[in-house]
Amino acid sequence: MGAKRKKREEVGGDDEVAGGKKQILPSMIKNKDKRSAVHAKLKHQKKIEKRKKAKAREAAEKRALELGEEPPVKAIPRTIENTREFDETVCKPDDEELFAGNDADEFSSILNRKSDPKILITTCRFNSTRGPAFISELLSVIPNAHYYKRGTYDLKKIVEYAKIKDFTSLIVVHTNRREPDALLIIGLPDGPTAHFKLSKLVLHKDVKNHGNPTSHIPELVLNNFTTRLGHRIGRMIQSLFPQAPNFRGRRVVTFHNQRDFIFFRHHRYIFESKESKQGDTKGNKDKDAKGEKSSQGKVVARLQECGPRFTLKLINLQHGTFDTKGGEYEWVHKPEMDTSRRRFFL
């Protein structure tokens, strides 16, 4: 009896003070049926309001365009990247210490084109199913890469052998449960070791409408590596590829960092001019094909994905070559560092 009266009061209260200060939250109602009904009603109301607002916005925009005025400014949606927590380690463009640090770091000789990258790819001791396919695709993506079987060598010994043979980087693909799931990139001679977690691997043959990669040296696109740590990882990835991209080959490899996940994509592109009135003409192959004669045409780039697709996440960055026991870490992820959902490190 008392409970029913309470419910009625609450419901009544909800209707009464609809525009007032106190609103009964659905979570305060104990009865599940009633609670779900109230919640559904609230959601429906919110949906109607949202649709009304959207329609009003569209109408205002159309009216403005018809009248020839400026359409009202579109509001910027709030995203996690927009509201990212302020990070003081973000690289500033005028930081001379950054440039000095860059000159002094382990990749500067490759990035200054003094030496060419030579990559050694190997695996963990047990390798099966998707591993070899992934490795063969990596061999086609990264120029000047060599694959050696792992055997039972210690990783530290492999590092030594690679140094003797003048390799500049060592990539170890680690497999777990018949799937490659970790990537260790070790810079040589005493470069840092980056340990990445690998996920969402899609092989070349599984990509829809895939293209076939050529052997031109690809262009490299590194997006969004803003902080100091990100910058260092970006340079490390850059040191895997030769620094003389062949633009005529129209081949691009992208490492896109978003929310600490690095997405790897491999595309071939072509420039086409899309014309609204005239017929379609295929664009030239060069990048500077923007100066097309057709007046109405917009030049767009069409992409064709080829090669594997995967995401990486940095687990730790170790100073020096691979040495878990005696090594010191430049960056290691600790759970106490995740203080907020808007904090990212790369």
Add this chain to the structure above:
Amino acid sequence: MPRTSTLECPGCPPIRALTFDVLGLVKVTEARSKEGGIPKVVDRWGEPDSSKCILAASIDDRKSGPLLAIAREGGLIEILNPLNGHPCLSISNIIDNGPEPGDDAIVGLHLFKKQNLDLSSRSHTLLTCTTKGNASMRSVELTSSHADSTSSVSSRTWNVCASGNILCSQVDGNENYALFGGKGVEVNVWDLEQGTKIWTAKSPPKNSLGLFTPTWFTSATFLSKDDHRKFVAGTNSHQVRLYDISAQRRPVISFDFRETPIKAVAEDQDGYTIYIGNGSGDLASVDMRTGKLLGCFLGKCSGSIRSIARHPELPVIASCGLDSYLRFWDIKTRKVLSAVFLKQPLTNVVFDSNFAEEEVPSSVVDPPTEAQNTNETQESDEEEVQPLKRKKKSSKHSGSKKPKPKKRSKKAQDETVDDSS
């Protein structure tokens, strides 16, 4: 509203710390006001140059005429004035017939605090130790004219270890004994007056599996200022060991800490607490009487800790490391007081303890300091007469000196001005 939580860092008491990094820069960080001051980088000395990476540093922060000695890569040792970064002296540690400086980098450096009180020139003693084990003790004279000072008056070099690399060296509180340890080198204690090795450690016996961990000490410190017999050493296999010279050659207490090598150890003034920092950024305090871990310092440190410094008076420690942050921690609560981002991987940190905050009206200060600036170089000896505390100065600087010279106390100022006039 998005879920964000920012840790409110309580401020620091007034402190001044100097950090040294891999590009050879010395950065001065100060926290100003009494409570709740945010440390900021006040000064930066040196040009970024990776061939001048700073490997070791030692400060002699007496009240009058403090000195800072730093050892750079390539065997170069410099003595600077920690107030304004001016180099007083620079010596090269390269021995003529010795190994290449690239192989034999300096690992430890200590600037002795006791020195001959001589007004016209002061001689200081420096103990340096290199990775191949060449320890050398040299006295240098610092004359008043900063530009060229005569270098090593006397030096004594001896070899500390036959084989292996020295990775850590420390001098005890009374400056009579020094210890050295490293990879393949058991910890040795040497008597500096006589230049003899008085004690060597013995490694613990094989464990139950018959495995023998190779000797690899990565850091060491004496436990208290007065007692040279007890010291703590951290190893590469994440073990912390307490040795007592008067008891036995094997470690008295030994325990494991996490999983990465212990890269830095610092002692507290009470003689039994130590702070250890390891290769993955964990900082903890341990009571060495029992070997019990008192607690860890949680504060998002993500890089290896290279050096820990304890403030001589305030309950504050500073830690710096490869993640380029300098963090100040409160000892009692084990919380971060604040963290400063310093852009380069840091190798060492020292505290400058004679820093006190005082609000002094600037109008009174300005005229005497103008005169004082020009006389400062010659007056450095007269200042020894009365102890001075460095205070915050808000006046503009005159002359061509790049950093602002610190203001002396008013009483001393008047006296020095009187002396000069």
